[in-house]
Each structure stands twice: as C-alpha cells, then as structure tokens.
Amino acid sequence: MIEPDLSDRVALVTGSATGVGHEILLSLADCGANVAVHYHTSEAEAEAVADRARERGVRATTVAGDVTSPSEVEDLVDAVEADLGHVEVLVNNVGAFAPEHWSDTSYDTWRTVMETNLDGTYLCSREVLPAMRDAGWGRIVNVGYASADRGLVSPKNFAYFAAKTGVLMFTRMVAADTQDDGITVNAVSPYVVENSDEFPEDLPRDRPAQFADVTQAVRFFLEEDSDYLSGQNVAVDGGWLPETV
Numbered sequence: 001m002i003e004p005d006l007s008d009r010v011a012l013v014t015g016s017a018t019g020v021g022h023e024i025l026l027s028l029a030d031c032g033a034n035v036a037v038h039y040h041t042s043e044a045e046a047e048a049v050a051d052r053a054r055e056r057g058v059r060a061t062t063v064a065g066d067v068t069s070p071s072e073v074e075d076l077v078d079a080v081e082a083d084l085g086h087v088e089v090l091v092n093n094v095g096a097f098a099p100e101h102w103s104d105t106s107y108d109t110w111r112t113v114m115e116t117n118l119d120g121t122y123l124c125s126r127e128v129l130p131a132m133r134d135a136g137w138g139r140i141v142n143v144g145y146a147s148a149d150r151g152l153v154s155p156k157n158f159a160y161f162a163a164k165t166g167v168l169m170f171t172r173m174v175a176a177d178t179q180d181d182g183i184t185v186n187a188v189s190p191y192v193v194e195n196s197d198e199f200p201e202d203l204p205r206d207r208p209a210q211f212a213d214v215t216q217a218v219r220f221f222l223e224e225d226s227d228y229l230s231g232q233n234v235a236v237d238g239g240w241l242p243e244t245v
Contacts, residue, residue, distance in 0.1 A: 001212065002219040007032035010084045012077070014038045014067055014124060015094035017046035019195050020143070020214055024091055026052060027215035031222070033089060034059040036080040040066055040094075059084055067094050067120030077127045086131035089222060092121040092142045095163070099198055102158040110159050117163035121170060125185075129178070136182040141218050142171050144189035146237040152244065164189070168233055175231030184230040188217040191237035204238030 006028060016025035017039035026049065029035050035053050037060065039046035046062040053060035061083040065076035080087055095117035098109050105113075121142050132138025145164035153161045168187055175185040192199060192208040199208060217234045220226060 001216055002223060004031050004219055004222040004224065006089065006222060009033045009088045010036070010080065010086065011089035011091070012036040012038060012063075012080055012087045012124075012128070013091040013093055014120065015040075016091075017042035017049055020190070020193060020211065021091070021093040022049050023211035024093060024215055024218055025049060026056070027219065028089065028091075028222075029053040029056045029058045029060070031219065032058060034084045036060070036084060036087070037062045038067075038076065038094075039064055067124055068115040070123055073120075073123040073127050077124075081131075086135065087128040088132065088135070088137060089139045090124060090128050090141070091218060092124055092140070092167075094120050095143060095160075095167075097157070097160055097197060099157045099160075101155050103155075105159060113159040114163050117160065118166040118170070121167050125170075125174060129174075129183070132183050133178070133181045138178075138181070138183040139222050140174070140183070140185040141221050142167050142185070142187045144168050144171070144187040144233060146189045146191035146235040146240060147242045148189060149233055149235070150242070152242055154244065171233065172231040179230060182227075184221065184227060186221045186230060187233040188214060188221070189233055189235045189237070190214055191235070191240050193236075204240045207238075209236050209238065 011028045011033040013025040015021040037046045037049045050060040063076040063079045065072035096113045148164035171187045
C-alpha cells in the first residue's frame with residue numbers, strides 16, 4: 001500500500017461515517033492525517049469512526065451537515081477549522097445512488113442524486129479552496145464512477161451517470177483553475193465495490209473492488225511527488241471495458 005506522509009495535515013472526507021468514506025478516512029489517519037468525520041444523519045457511526053481514528057494517534061473530530069446546503073457546508077468547514085485547522089485534503093465522497101429506470105425515478109430522488117453527487121462536490125470544494133490557495137498547498141479527490149468519463153448512459157440509473165460525468169468535468173475544470181496554486185484536483189472512480197448495492201454476474205477479475213483498492217488510488221494522489229498530476233481520473237475497475245452500462 002502506498003503510504004504518503006500526511007503528518008499533521010487536516011483531512012475532511014464527506015460521508016465518512018459509513019461505507020467507502022469510512023475506509024478512506026481511516027486510511028488517511030493511518031498516514032498521519034488529523035481527520036474530520038463528516039455525516040448527515042449517522043451521528044453514532046461517525047463518533048465510532050472518530051474514536052477509531054484517535055486510536056491511530058491522530059486528532060479527530062466529527063462534523064454534521066447537508067452537503068447540498070451552502071450554509072451547512074460553510075458551517076461544517078468552519079467547525080473543522082475550529083477543531084483541527086484549515087482543510088488541506090478534501091475527499092468528496094458523498095453521492096446518492098438510484099438504480100431504477102429514469103421514468104420511474106421521482107423528482108425528489110432525481111434531485112437528491114444530482115445534488116449529493118455534483119452540487120455537494122462543488123459546494124465543498126468551493127468552501128475549502130480559499131484557504132488552500134492562501135497556504136499554497138491542497139489536495140482534492142473526487143469520487144466518480146468507472147464509466148463516467150466515456151459518456152455511457154442507460155435508462156436505468158441515468159441520474160447517477162449524468163451526475164458523475166459532471167463530477168469528472170468539474171474535476172478537470174478546477175484542476176485547470178488551480179494549476180498555479182500548489183493544489184491538485186483528481187478523481188477516483190470505482191466500478192463495483194465490496195459494499196455496492198448491486199453486483200453484476202460478470203465482474204472483472206471475478207471480484208468487486210475491495211476497499212483497499214479504492215484507498216490505494218486515493219493515497220496515490222496524496223503523495224507529495226504526485227504534485228504534477230491534476231485533472232486526472234483513475235478508474236478502480238479491474239480493467240473493465242464497458243461498451244454499455
């Protein structure tokens with residue numbers, strides 16, 4: 001496993017009380033980062049993750065908020081800064097999933113998928129970037145989806161595909177906008193992960209991605225010597241080559 005030195009860096013991982021976000025956050029704590037566990041409704045789980053991070057010898061805090069609300073994003077970043085200092089590493093992990101036919105998707109569900117995946121990535125990135133620019137150092141990693149860079153779509157789960165394509169476009173744009181600021185902005189795009197809601201019959205390498213496969217890719221972009229890599233996307237998909245989704 002790649003081991004970037006994140007000693008005394010402050011990392012915020014959105015949606016890190018459970019699932020992939022939980023694993024990413026603890027992986028960054030293993031690299032020495034002081035961590036902010038973000039949650040919306042899973043307070044008890046977030047506190048447990050923070051305790052596990054502290055067992056690794058780092059500082060940890062929990063912050064609550066809806067990443068689709070500008071005021072709540074501002075408040076949660078303020079809370080991180082008050083407890084740990086300004087955010088130096090941001091992983092935008094929150095993103096709802098709706099594996100149903102687009103015409104059966106309610107408008108509320110449509111908006112939730114779009115807003116948690118794309119709007120949340122935009123709002124959280126916008127909130128932490130001024131301090132990163134001032135410091136001349138920052139790392140943002142956005143979570144995409146393994147086929148989103150190819151523009152492949154399906155009537156099923158269309159909102160998710162569209163939102164993740166937007167996330168990758170946003171990643172490239174912010175990378176260009178920060179290229180002179182000591183900041184890198186990249187994406188990690190899993191296909192099927194060990195905790196995914198659905199598992200197709202034909203999986204690359206006969207297995208889903210393990211959490212370690214995802215955290216390995218995230219850590220790669222946080223290496224100090226990865227500072228020339230920005231606007232990039234790593235598909236964590238075992239070599240999946242989709243022609244349809």
